[in-house]
Amino acid sequence: MITIEAVEKKFGDTVVIPPLSLRIQEGEFLTILGPSGCGKTTLLRMIAGFEQPTAGSMLLDGENIVDLPPYKRDMNLVFQHYALFPHMTVEQNIRFGLKMKKIPAAEQKKRAGEAMRLTQLTALSNRKPSQLSGGQQQRVAIARAIVNNPKVLLLDEPLGALDFKLRKDLQRELKQLQRNLGITFVYVTHDQEEAMSMSDRIAVMNEGRIEQIGTPQEIYHQPKTLFVAGFIGENNIMEVRSSRIAVRPERMNIRLLDEPTVVEGRICTIEDTEFVGNMEKLYVRDQETSESFIVYCYGSEPFQGQKGGEVRVSWRKEDEVKLQ
Amino acid sequence: MRKGRLLALPAVVWLAVFFLLPIGFVFVLSFWERGTYGELIKSFTLQNFGRVFDPLYGRVLWETLKIAILTTVLCLIIGYPFAYTVTMVSKRRQSILLLLVTIPFWINFLVRSYAWIVILRSQGVVNTLLQKLGLIHEPLQLLYNTPAVVLGMVYTLLPFMILPVYVSLEQFDKQRLEAAYDLGATPWQAFWSITLPLTMPGVAAGSILVFVSSIGMFVVSDMMGGSKVSLLGNVIQNQFLGARDWPFGAALSFMLVLLSILLIYLYYKVVRRYSAAKGGEEV
Numbered sequence: 001m002i003t004i005e006a007v008e009k010k011f012g013d014t015v016v017i018p019p020l021s022l023r024i025q026e027g028e029f030l031t032i033l034g035p036s037g038c039g040k041t042t043l044l045r046m047i048a049g050f051e052q053p054t055a056g057s058m059l060l061d062g063e064n065i066v067d068l069p070p071y072k073r074d075m076n077l078v079f080q081h082y083a084l085f086p087h088m089t090v091e092q093n094i095r096f097g098l099k100m101k102k103i104p105a106a107e108q109k110k111r112a113g114e115a116m117r118l119t120q121l122t123a124l125s126n127r128k129p130s131q132l133s134g135g136q137q138q139r140v141a142i143a144r145a146i147v148n149n150p151k152v153l154l155l156d157e158p159l160g161a162l163d164f165k166l167r168k169d170l171q172r173e174l175k176q177l178q179r180n181l182g183i184t185f186v187y188v189t190h191d192q193e194e195a196m197s198m199s200d201r202i203a204v205m206n207e208g209r210i211e212q213i214g215t216p217q218e219i220y221h222q223p224k225t226l227f228v229a230g231f232i233g234e235n236n237i238m239e240v241r242s243s244r245i246a247v248r249p250e251r252m253n254i255r256l257l258d259e260p261t262v263v264e265g266r267i268c269t270i271e272d273t274e275f276v277g278n279m280e281k282l283y284v285r286d287q288e289t290s291e292s293f294i295v296y297c298y299g300s301e302p303f304q305g306q307k308g309g310e311v312r313v314s315w316r317k318e319d320e321v322k323l324q
Numbered sequence: 325m326r327k328g329r330l331l332a333l334p335a336v337v338w339l340a341v342f343f344l345l346p347i348g349f350v351f352v353l354s355f356w357e358r359g360t361y362g363e364l365i366k367s368f369t370l371q372n373f374g375r376v377f378d379p380l381y382g383r384v385l386w387e388t389l390k391i392a393i394l395t396t397v398l399c400l401i402i403g404y405p406f407a408y409t410v411t412m413v414s415k416r417r418q419s420i421l422l423l424l425v426t427i428p429f430w431i432n433f434l435v436r437s438y439a440w441i442v443i444l445r446s447q448g449v450v451n452t453l454l455q456k457l458g459l460i461h462e463p464l465q466l467l468y469n470t471p472a473v474v475l476g477m478v479y480t481l482l483p484f485m486i487l488p489v490y491v492s493l494e495q496f497d498k499q500r501l502e503a504a505y506d507l508g509a510t511p512w513q514a515f516w517s518i519t520l521p522l523t524m525p526g527v528a529a530g531s532i533l534v535f536v537s538s539i540g541m542f543v544v545s546d547m548m549g550g551s552k553v554s555l556l557g558n559v560i561q562n563q564f565l566g567a568r569d570w571p572f573g574a575a576l577s578f579m580l581v582l583l584s585i586l587l588i589y590l591y592y593k594v595v596r597r598y599s600a601a602k603g604g605e606e607v
Contacts, residue, residue: 048506049505050502050505050506069505070502070505070506071505071506071507071508071509071510076506076507077502077503077506079499079502079503081499083497083499083500083502083503084500084503085500085503085504085518085522086522087521087522096504096507096509096517097507097508100504100507100508100509100510100513100517101508144507145506145507148507148508
């Protein structure tokens with residue numbers, strides 16, 4: 001669908017994105033995930049046409065779009081702060097794109113009506129953006145984009161300004177919408193949980209580079225690099241047999257020293273415990289190597305270990321993930 | 325609240341002494357009569373206001389409005405693109421350009437008007453240059469006509485258009501423009517449907533400032549229009565200083581003030597409509 005080939009972006013002498021290649025497949029929900037300043041928004045803006053790459057090519061359905069201005073690209077962007085038109089009603093906002101393309105008024109009305117139905121805005125069609133809540137404004141921004149039937153919908157942290165509960169609801173709605181419409185979504189976020197729950201594939205970005213691209217499961221269970229292992233969820237990263245490995249805290253076993261059945265594992269001191277509701281988080285330090293680990297304890301009985309107590313920590317060999 | 329009122333006191337006193345008092349005096353004066361030698365006779369007559377609607381002054385008013393409208397439109401056509409350019413360049417260039425806009429205020433207005441006379445008169449810079457180049461044989465009449473007055477007014481009042489328009493363009497969220505491009509608007513379409521409507525408060529403010537200033541202005545028409553162009557401001561000045569008919573001059577002034585107030589009221593209506601639309605836009 002979209003093929004990005006050796007695209008590079010420099011601002012003056014600063015390289016923001018060193019040559020980067022990425023293939024986005026038709027109908028997928030691809031998330032570009034990374035910390036702020038990693039170049040993810042710049043990449044998205046290059047796809048949308050607001051930034052010109054310094055080098056490289058970008059193909060949309062085989063057609064080179066690098067030199068096309070944004071208004072000639074068959075894709076739409078949902079802006080982080082929505083960028084709604086304050087002097088227009090909800091319906092006028094949504095019809096804007098159709099109006100610009102000189103689509104007959106009757107069809108404009110029909111398509112806008114459909115988009116408002118999909119985003120549950122029908123009752124608000126005559127409101128001005130200033131009379132809407134954050135979540136409603138966000139829906140207008142999405143309706144305004146999808147009404148154009150773009151080949152690709154680009155979303156730049158569209159839920160970033162909303163509170164937690166609303167964000168969770170809208171994540172599901174967005175995912176549902178994407179499935180129903182079958183449009184390719186390219187979604188930019190720094191929120192790994194959001195990326196995990198919505199995406200078909202995730203591209204983890206760091207310092208302008210794509211560190212790893214894969215399904216949420218692959219990204220979580222088989223991180224390839226130190227950055228991915230540390231950025232997605234919590235991880236225990238250590239040097240074992242001269243290679244660097246990562247073991248997820250929920251894969252670690254922890255036993256009290258006086259349990260007679262346990263003989264192997266590292267002897268650690270509990271430095272801190274944290275009760276998080278569905279589990280207990282234990283921060284422990286290896287007495288020999290003084291490496292620190294995080295261990296998640298699930299289970300119906302609270303873990304008996306006390307702060308300062310000694311425990312044995314172990315993990316299975318197959319739960320070790322080798323990092324580059 | 326009380327503290328707030330106290331802080332406003334100097335401004336209130338200033339306005340009362342230098343604005344309300346004179347306006348009140350002009351208002352009262354406009355009902356008085358002029359004696360044979362120009363002295364003021366306290367009375368109550370509507371005669372002065374009747375004279376305002378004399379066809380002779382009707383023509384002056386019409387001419388004044390024509391020039392004011394033309395000046396406003398020209399200031400807008402020149403000022404808007406300029407202000408737009410200012411917001412597009414780097415911060416450093418922005419301050420240079422804005423400095424250039426304000427520098428003329430440092431020089432006395434009369435001096436600047438004389439400079440135009442030096443440039444435009446028969447043996448002036450422009451005519452001499454065109455003759456040397458052989459483009460014309462006779463000097464052109466560039467001064468003492470309506471175009472010269474409009475030129476002088478546009479020159480004088482342009483900053484009053486540029487600055488408010490610049491402020492509203494500066495506040496305009498460029499991401500909205502990007503959103504318009506993204507939705508398929510060409511730069512031209514985006515300008516007409518997004519940028520211009522959202523910078524209307526600046527355009528309205530600039531237009532009112534230019535328009536109101538130009539209907540009251542008499543120095544430019546006096547110097548660059550000569551005796552050929554007589555505007556409302558000139559008539560008023562003449563009533564006070566030449567004809568010594570203060571009551572009639574006061575009546576004319578008062579009509580001018582009313583017209584200005586009406587325009588400012590209309591301006592507030594425009595602004596309120598747009599700010600109501602913009603209210604709470606920040607998320």
